[in-house]
Amino acid sequence: MREIAAILVSAILVDNFVLSRFLGICPFLGVSKKFENAVGMGVAVTFVMVCSSLMTHPIYNLLLAPFGLGYLRTISFIIVIALFVQLVEMALKKKIPSLYKGLGVYLPLMATNCAVLGVTILNIDAGYSLLKSAIHALGGGLGFTLALIIFSCVRSRIEEAVVPPMFKGVPATLIAASIVSVSFMGFAGLFS
């Protein structure tokens, strides 16, 4: 139990997927302009990350590893994730149209999101069990959402601030992200 709590908290705070592992920087910078979009993207990423972890774990341990096909994991994982995203999109559209309207637009971007492929590979590298993989993915997704929400609030201030012309736009955003990342450094060593 203690170990599971440690995996969850360290994935959210210490090894934050965006700010210390640098996974999913593109959606982090692209979708953080508005608070509502940040929440929607965060929920969609968390959901896809947990489900992909639950699917790729048995695929690796039951199909690939026993036959010495471990090297096929990149190609098989990415195809499974792309297929899953497509399936979720179709299922949501039929069954829960209201949720689909909210999330739907973010789902297609998920297939090439490196946080999703990243979490599945990190699970395998760390040798987590199925439960721990799911917890790790949940923590990673929540950490992503947290970073996105904090940054969307910081960013609404940056947009209105007066910055030197050469720093206007992307450079100012990146430096603001760097300062947010410094604040997450305070959590380093929480579990060591």
Added chain:
Amino acid sequence: MPKKRITVTQELLKGIIKENPVFVMLLGMCPSLAVTTMAYNGLGLGVATTFVLICSSAAISALSNVIPSTVRLPSYIAVIAGFTTLTELLLKGFVPPLYESLGIFLPLIATNCIIFVRAELFASKNGVTRSVADAVGVGLGFTLALFLMGSIREIFGAGMWMAGTPIAVDFNISAPMTLFILPAGGLFVLGVIIAVVNKITDKKPPQEIGCANCPRAATCPTFNKNLPINEEQLVINIAPQSAD
């Protein structure tokens, strides 16, 4: 085909400076921030990505008439992931230390947006020679960007340059600024470099980032408010219709 008037050499050169994938197009940010703690790692990932980019551009441009446009993106994903696996195995066999230090970012070449953008916007519409020239140029631009960021972060953050190679230089700095090799330093260095590039090229800084450069942006309702969100549209999102 608007690119026809450009010669093959220009195709190759434009990716290095004028359309540098990291500093100007703002693509492939995740790997360029994560692995550039050392110049050698940046160089290594740059070369590995260039290799995948050249192979997949050649394959995709050769196959572009065979692949139906509705299943284009899944096919590209399969081609790119295949070459990524090949690169992983080659590095594991021949350069094990580099394989270890690149870690998770080696398999993640498969989700590098630079490769998707070049496949979707260039390789699928141009011949093999031109696509390979474009891939070499963009790959070199990416490698140079990674090497530059890696050098800056390593010199300031660790007081060394090219550590772990025969030409390693030690600057004997008593108290290096460790912040530069931490994640926060990566974001800061990239922000400053983009600002300097803006100043030099005297260009209006890009306002959009990430998803706006996505090859699917044109068909994605999030970024194209004019598009109605209807059934047809959302099926197309994964495999957009060919651009005009």
